[in-house]
Amino acid sequence: MNGRTIARVAATVTSLGIGAVLTLTGPASAAPDAAIDQAVTHLTERAGTDQAARAGVDALGSYTKLVDVAQLRDIAGAWAPFAYAAPTFGCGSNGPITTIIAAGTTEGNNRDQGASPEPGTLRFSATPSHSGAPLSSGLVVAWLNVNNGHSGIDALDDMTEFNLPTLSKTVRTGPGTVIASMWGVIGYPGAHCVMTPTVGTFVVPEIPAAASAPAAPETAPAAPQPAPAIVPGS
Template identity: 35%
Template sequence: MSRLPGKTLARRIPAAIAGTAAVVALTAGSAMINAGTAAAEPVVPEGIAALIAQAAAISPEASAAVQQLIGTAGADQITAALDLPDIGVTKPQSFMYPAPTVGCGVAGEPVTVTLSSAQAGPNFPLPPWVEADHLRFQAIPGYVGIPKTSGLSVAWINIGTFKGGIVPLDEKLPVLDTPLLSKVVDTGDGKVFAALFGNVDYADGKTCIVLPTVGAFDA
């Protein structure tokens, strides 16, 4: 699957950690075999054992490279076996401009702005969790208060597949049931155009009316 320039992916699992664990296990197995420990089958596959021995004979740098190679392969197997989401790190992509917002503000002002963004996947295991080919839309009105209800929505369209829709930003904080003003959307891979709009009601009775803002995002 192709990836667009705006997306930054990390390795599936830190290779150094997985590599170290794999090499420790393999080295221990080799020691057991060399000591004459009875075993039905070799603990270390011959090809891997030969690769480790060859790298050790070349240089410490070669050994480190082989450790990472083994660790990366082992990480892929672990991820597949546990059915984990793709592992990676992304950054939020901002809408083109802050959304003009009326009905609330700071220091008694009736006007403010709402900052909005979209974050692509895969973003795991760090929060917010976003799967590959998804976007998480989120908004932060410039008002100090506890949201009571979210009337925010996002209209979106993937210009590569022409798939689209209008979705409410209705995710809530568990236990407290407080609106997070966000939503993860299965947009599919590609360039996504989106518009955010709506309102947010607060516990103190204020309502922020968020006028539309638009943006283009790489999913």
């Protein structure tokens, strides 16, 4: 399966998946948002001629047309899966088509060695149905913060202490609501899994303001001292 074929399959499967999301959420009521359109255009330019990346960014662009961006800016949450499990091809004995569950996690100050990212960041992760430890990760996520306009295309290239892929990546999105798509390939012994794009919505909490230094306690005014007595004849 070459890159063009993968991109065509990805585009077809993604359109079906996004259609399912639209069916579940009802008719789209999103109004055009110039900042969001500009950010999607920027991501498309970054994808360049990479057919798989273009399919992933196109999925993200289509998703922005199906959701109400204004309402997304006010939702909240800590952990959320992508909208649907991504159909995946080439995973050997598990069948011609398997799935990957992708998710985004944010837990404020509870860092836990990166599993729960610090405020202002979002950790993307993927859980394939294929058994065994992956040997390599070619997964990619394209994301867009609808509150601050920040966006990016990042590889899920975090590694374990044993130099094996974690199939995850923590990105600095800034606080706000983030929409994203994920796609790519995962290498296993004897299998090469090709993940078609999936899309999702995630919320990054506000970065807490730095605690201000406690005010110094007020010093009580000194008690008035009596005037010195005058000694006669001195």
